[in-house]
Amino acid sequence: MTVTTAGPPDDDVLDVVVVGAGVVGTAIARELARYRLRTALVEASADVGDGTSKANTAILHTGFDAVPGSLESALVRDGGRRLAAYAAETGTPVEPLGALLVAWDEEQSAALPGLAEKAKRNGYDEASTIGAGELRAREPHLGPGALGALHVPGESIVCPWTTTLAYATQAVRSGVTLHLNCPVTGVGSVDGRHVISTGRGPLRARYLVNAAGLYADEIDRMLGHDTFTVTPRRGQLIVFDKFARGLVRHILLPVPTALGKGVLVAPTVYGNVLLGPTAEDLDDRTATGSTAEGLALLREKGRRIVPELLDEEVTAVYAGLRAATGQEDYRIHSRPGQRYVTVGGIRSTGLTASMAIAAHVVELLVDAGLTPGPPRTLAPVRMPNIGEAFPRPYRDAELIATDPEYGTIVCHCERVTRGEIRDALAADIPPATLDGLRRRTRARGGRCQGFSCGAAVRELFGARR
Numbered sequence: 509m510t511v512t513t514a515g516p517p518d519d520d521v522l523d524v525v526v527v528g529a530g531v532v533g534t535a536i537a538r539e540l541a542r543y544r545l546r547t548a549l550v551e552a553s554a555d556v557g558d559g560t561s562k563a564n565t566a567i568l569h570t571g572f573d574a575v576p577g578s579l580e581s582a583l584v585r586d587g588g589r590r591l592a593a594y595a596a597e598t599g600t601p602v603e604p605l606g607a608l609l610v611a612w613d614e615e616q617s618a619a620l621p622g623l624a625e626k627a628k629r630n631g632y633d634e635a636s637t638i639g640a641g642e643l644r645a646r647e648p649h650l651g652p653g654a655l656g657a658l659h660v661p662g663e664s665i666v667c668p669w670t671t672t673l674a675y676a677t678q679a680v681r682s683g684v685t686l687h688l689n690c691p692v693t694g695v696g697s698v699d700g701r702h703v704i705s706t707g708r709g710p711l712r713a714r715y716l717v718n719a720a721g722l723y724a725d726e727i728d729r730m731l732g733h734d735t736f737t738v739t740p741r742r743g744q745l746i747v748f749d750k751f752a753r754g755l756v757r758h759i760l761l762p763v764p765t766a767l768g769k770g771v772l773v774a775p776t777v778y779g780n781v782l783l784g785p786t787a788e789d790l791d792d793r794t795a796t797g798s799t800a801e802g803l804a805l806l807r808e809k810g811r812r813i814v815p816e817l818l819d820e821e822v823t824a825v826y827a828g829l830r831a832a833t834g835q836e837d838y839r840i841h842s843r844p845g846q847r848y849v850t851v852g853g854i855r856s857t858g859l860t861a862s863m864a865i866a867a868h869v870v871e872l873l874v875d876a877g878l879t880p881g882p883p884r885t886l887a888p889v890r891m892p893n894i895g896e897a898f899p900r901p902y903r904d905a906e907l908i909a910t911d912p913e914y915g916t917i918v919c920h921c922e923r924v925t926r927g928e929i930r931d932a933l934a935a936d937i938p939p940a941t942l943d944g945l946r947r948r949t950r951a952r953g954g955r956c957q958g959f960s961c962g963a964a965v966r967e968l969f970g971a972r973r
């Protein structure tokens with residue numbers, strides 16, 4: 509089991525190097541770990557899941573609204589099923605709430621049967637329309653004027669942070685080497701091998717997978733391809749405090765437009781309510797700040813959907829960047845002659861599709877000549893539960909009796925215990941920052957955003973070995 513954060517990476521020739529440890533790259537690394545291959549996962553940041561994968565709306569989609577026949581449609585459908593099963597196996601928080609696509613005018617109402625038909629063409633048969641009365645019975649706090657909805661019972665909410673960490677942990681436990689703080693700066697070729705320059709020295713590999721998210725086009729250009737450009741599409745979100753949770757029972761989606769999925773109201777697995785995201789095309793791939801205009805737009809839209817939500821306290825705001833490429837599909841390309849696979853343009857569904865993308869990429873590598881040998885069983889993983897739908901340690905009397913650290917609360921807003929923080933700091937892939945610790949435990953993620961517990965959490969973090 510190897511995770512490195514400094515010093516030169518391995519000098520031996522590897523079978524596969526995967527660039528980018530987001531939800532997609534970690535899923536690919538995990539899939540490759542099924543085989544006796546020498547695989548390395550290389551990440552520019554100090555932690556896994558530190559790019560787009562940490563800042564999304566966390567919906568486990570059915571793919572009902574994808575472009576029928578697209579690669580994305582197939583991979584979202586397959587990936588949704590795979591991730592639901594994987595979440596159950598690993599203890600990753602997931603809640604199958606179902607979604608309602610709410611129609612607010614006659615035009616949207618008229619579009620609902622077509623959307624149900626589209627869902628069928630995407631292989632999803634369970635969507636059905638409901639009228640205004642039924643909708644109000646299901647969502648009593650919905651704003652006035654809703655005419656009906658499309659009910660999509662298969663949509664769920666999931667913990668994106670635990671998902672990425674589970675993939676990465678399982679990959680590392682099963683033999684993949686993870687190099688953090690290791691930005692890829694160039695790719696060359698010597699004696700038929702890729703020579704991958706990184707900020708920590710070179711790596712050599714027979715096969716290369718580019719899962720660099722917002723920078724996948726740049727890695728592509730290092731290998732001589734100029735077929736797409738990533739335009740970051742910012743999505744700003746507002747997180748409402750847990751007191752708002754009783755206002756929303758389903759994932760409330762708008763009827764989609766050409767501009768995308770639109771602004772939703774959805775519960776989170778941590779007990780909050782999300783409002784967002786915006787959709788803003790930018791040039792800056794680092795522009796993850798929130799803006800007054802973006803938040804005002806969200807509040808305006810949210811007020812129509814669930815008016816009472818806007819009276820609730822806001823816990824946090826954040827923004828993520830989708831890797832838009834001007835094409836409503838993923839940009840997954842294999843170049844067998846180069847023993848290279850690009851996994852680009854993983855836009856607004858990559859969390860859901862991640863496991864299916866990974867299986868597809870391994871097939872592409874095999875088609876390109878990789879001989880993986882017989883599959884083996886992956887090392888098991890069971891993730892700490894940070895969701896509200898399953899027992900949290902502070903409520904588990906038996907656990908506390910065996911280890912009192914689980915009875916000592918450090919972060920009172922989120923009820924995070926010393927035992928959970930201790931475990932996260934000692935885990936296979938420990939957090940590199942306080943935000944990484946928050947994504948593993950929820951500590952400092954509640955209504956006071958660390959005002960009360962910050963000093964204690966910092967002390968525990970600082971004392972880590």
Ligand SMILES: Cc1cc2nc3c(=O)[nH]c(=O)nc-3n(C[C@H](O)[C@H](O)[C@H](O)COP(=O)(O)OP(=O)(O)OC[C@H]3O[C@@H](n4cnc5c(N)ncnc54)[C@H](O)[C@@H]3O)c2cc1C
Nearest residue numbers: 528530532552559560561564565567692721743828858860
């Ligand atoms: C607002 C918003 C809402 C969304 N909602 C949903 C949703 O509800 N459901 C869903 O399924 N999906 C959703 N998505 C999409 C999903 O979050 C993304 O598709 C997914 O996170 C993409 O993962 P990734 O691994 O491709 O990219 P990333 O998570 O960005 O990972 C790429 C990694 O590559 C690393 N990297 C880049 N360049 C280099 C380099 N040169 N060397 C080494 N490493 C490098 C980066 O540091 C990064 O960690 C949403 C996205 C946004 C922005």
